[in-house]
Amino acid sequence: MRRRRKQWRCPLVVGIDGSEASLEAVDWAADEAARHEVPLRLLHAAAAGHDASDLVAAASERAAKSAPAVRLSSEVLSEDAASALVGEGRDALALVLGSRGLGGLAGLLLGSVSLAVAARADCPVVVVRGGVEHRHGRFGCVVVGVEDGEGSGRAVDFAFREAHVRGCRLLAVHTWSVPVGNPGPPGLSGYALQALDRPPAQVLADALSGPEQRYPDVPVSSEVVEGPARQALLNAASAADLLVVGARRRHGRVGLQLGLVNHAVLHHAPCPIAVVPQI
Incomplete structure (x- = not known):
C-alpha cells in the first residue's frame, strides 16, 4: 500500500508544442491529473532554442481553467523533444501527447515525436486521439x-x-x-x-x-x-x-x-x- 501512495504522487507530464493536438492533450491531461489527484507538469522542448513563454502561458492557463485544483508546473528545455519527454517519463505517472505536432500530416497519421516517445519511454504513454465524445x-x-x-x-x-x-x-x-x-x-x-x-x-x-x-x-x-x-x-x-x-x-x-x-x-x-x- 505504501508503494501505491508514492506512485500516485508522481506527476502527469504532457508535451506541448502549440499545435491544436497538443492543446487537446493538455485538456485530457488536466482531467486525468484531477482524477488521480496528482500534479500536472507541462513540458515544451525543442532542439533549437526559441522564446516559448507565450505558448507555455497559454497552455498553463488552459490547464488551470480545466482543473483548478490540480498543482501545475511548466518547463522549457532546449533539447530534442522526444529525448526530453523520455527523460521526464522516468519519474512520471504517465506521459501525455497529442496525436500530431506542428507540421504533422492531416488525417490518421501519428506525429513522429509521439511515435518515438511511445517506443522508448519507461512509463505509460497516452496519445490523445479521437473526437470530443471519446x-x-x-x-x-x-x-x-x-x-x-x-x-x-x-x-x-x-x-x-x-x-x-x-x-x-x-x-x-x-x-x-x-x-x-x-x-x-x-x-x-x-x-x-x-x-x-x-x-x-x-x-x-x-x-x-x-x-x-x-x-x-x-x-x-x-x-x-x-x-x-x-x-x-x-x-x-x-x-x-x-x-x-x-x-x-x-x-x-x-x-x-x-x-x-x-x-x-x-x-x-x-x-x-x-x-x-x-x-
Whole structure:
C-alpha cells in the first residue's frame, strides 16, 4: 500500500508544442491529473532554442481553467523533444501527447515525436486521439488488449486503475488464431485446436484474476475474438474512452520496439490510447 501512495504522487507530464493536438492533450491531461489527484507538469522542448513563454502561458492557463485544483508546473528545455519527454517519463505517472505536432500530416497519421516517445519511454504513454465524445469520457468504458504470457500484465493493471478512478466499466479483449502451417488433427475446429495449447478464455481469466481482486468495484466484461488483434481492438475502441495496450521489450535492443498491433492502434484508434511498457 505504501508503494501505491508514492506512485500516485508522481506527476502527469504532457508535451506541448502549440499545435491544436497538443492543446487537446493538455485538456485530457488536466482531467486525468484531477482524477488521480496528482500534479500536472507541462513540458515544451525543442532542439533549437526559441522564446516559448507565450505558448507555455497559454497552455498553463488552459490547464488551470480545466482543473483548478490540480498543482501545475511548466518547463522549457532546449533539447530534442522526444529525448526530453523520455527523460521526464522516468519519474512520471504517465506521459501525455497529442496525436500530431506542428507540421504533422492531416488525417490518421501519428506525429513522429509521439511515435518515438511511445517506443522508448519507461512509463505509460497516452496519445490523445479521437473526437470530443471519446476524449471526454462519454462512453463510460476502458478497453484493454490482453496477450497470452506476460506482455500485458502492467497494461491490465493500468486499465483497471483507469476504470476505477473514472467509475466506469472495463472490457478486456483477447484475440487468437490458428497457427499457420498447423491444421491440427482431423475434425477439430480452430477453437478446439487453440484449446489444445491454452484455451483463450483461460488466458483472459488468468490475466484478470489478480486485478479484479484489487479493484472489486470495477465492472468487467471480456471478449474472445478469432482474428487479427488490431481489428478487434479498433472495433472495441469505437465505443471507448481509452484503449490500453501493452508493449514488450525486445531482447538485445535498447528501449521498446513497438509491434505491428501497437503501430496500427497508435495510428488509427478512434479514442485516446495508452501504451504501457512491460518492464
